[in-house]
Amino acid sequence: MPVLQSRYNPPLLFKNGHVATVYAGLFRKVPGLEQKRERLELPDGDFMDLDWSYGEAPTNKVVILLHGLEGHGQRPYITGSAKVFNAAGIDACAVNFRGCSGQTNRLYRSYHSGATEDLEAVIHHILETKSYTEILIKGISLGGNMTLKYLGEGRDIPKEVKAAIAISVPCQLHDSLIQLLKPKNWAYAKRFRKHLVAKLRAKQKYFPELITEEQLGKIKNLK
Template sequence: MPLISSDYSPPQFYKSGHLSTIYCGLFRRVNGLVQNRERLTLSDGDFLDLDWSKSSLKTQKLVVLLHGLEGDAHRPYITGSAKLFNQNGFDACALNFRGCSGEPNLLYRSYHSGATEDLKEVLQHILSTKQYSEIYLKGFSLGGNLALKYLGEGNDIPKEIKAAVAVSVPCSLKDSCDQLLSNNNLLYARRFKRHLISKLRQKQPLFPNLISNSDIKAIKTLKDFDDIYTSRAHNFKNALDYYAKCSSLQFLPNITVPSLIINAKNDSFLGMECYPIAEAEKNKKLYLEIPKYGGHVGFWGKQNITYTEQRSLNFLKENSFEAYSL
């Protein structure tokens, strides 16, 4: 589909990409959502924690929410989305990726931008309950890349999956990594690295032969982390091999369910390759919206509902079973 025009224009303060990112990431609060946790045992013996929230209406619609790097199911961008969907007749299942639910996962491996095998197990589990005839995916940043990769990498997509939305997506992981390594994003990169190294230290006593003190000391940048841990733990040659194989950009031409990407023009985490204009123009199921403002998973909105939360709800309603039946 052609590029979708965007009329998003927040108050002056939130037109700053950095201020929008920081406010929604650190200061926004979402109240009134009730989540219930389910632990799913995976086929390899590890586990994922799923945080469910339900609509007050009986529904067969479900949104599966996928968080970003070092996020979790309690982040405001997840809970805000879940709350709005619940209020509009959708149940929500928010994944906590391996090691992201407040408890270390059991294996040496963890999560990463292309770990669609975990998403597939979650979807199989949901489908086995036979409770939902319509399932939608919504991912943020890393989770957005994961959702798009899953939809386009050649999986047998269940008929119940009707549409997807991906927000602030690093469609090219190398391009995004290059941006994060720039001086413009130094504070964000340091924060991510600090969290990642902290989790690696938690794993170290369980896997002393695989994680050494010298390895941890050698991690100076996010790319170093992917060279030293992510690639080794998940069977990639190195960080560049990981980025090349897991970037969703290459899979976008194969997506066959309606999918909306919303990447702000002033998102400092994204380089030019993260705006897949040519891919969207060639694929009638792929929609790309590039608002001028929004930052990275920011998009301030009135009444504590972000622009992308309302936009996602509208898009999924447009592509629901009921919409096709009218």
């Protein structure tokens, strides 16, 4: 993978990566975007929710937006992307991975970066029920990992898929975990752990024989 020198020069305050990350996650607002939710029933009996937004005029183009770990379709980096694409005349389908739309998914399994069958299901749904002839994919972080995996698995990619972009991709998931566990990243790791354990507790109500209080109590970090 070539390493290209970035020519982006951020404002002084945001030259610090931690400041840029925290500010965008906690304080960024994206006004003026209307989303309409659609539930996609999956072949295995589970579901994902899709948050749609549209340009001013009918179009044959749509972008599929894939969020990162513990993200969802209303995160500013997703809604901001949707707004930019809509302004360019491209409709946007913001995917909420399993269990990420505010409702616990039905099955014991959850989302993960390798679940390319879920991205494939979204693409199939769009081709079967919509009139788009050009599909773009934009994945961020975990969603970027899924995007690249989907494109590189050797499957037959529908001819309607014209382009894809992956941003801030954790190509080596284990190495990314090691970085998260370093002291300088404790705030991110703590936040991820908090949200992931909360989801496990919610799922425990439906699968008490598979997720016990003893197991939950042993989760001290992201390992």
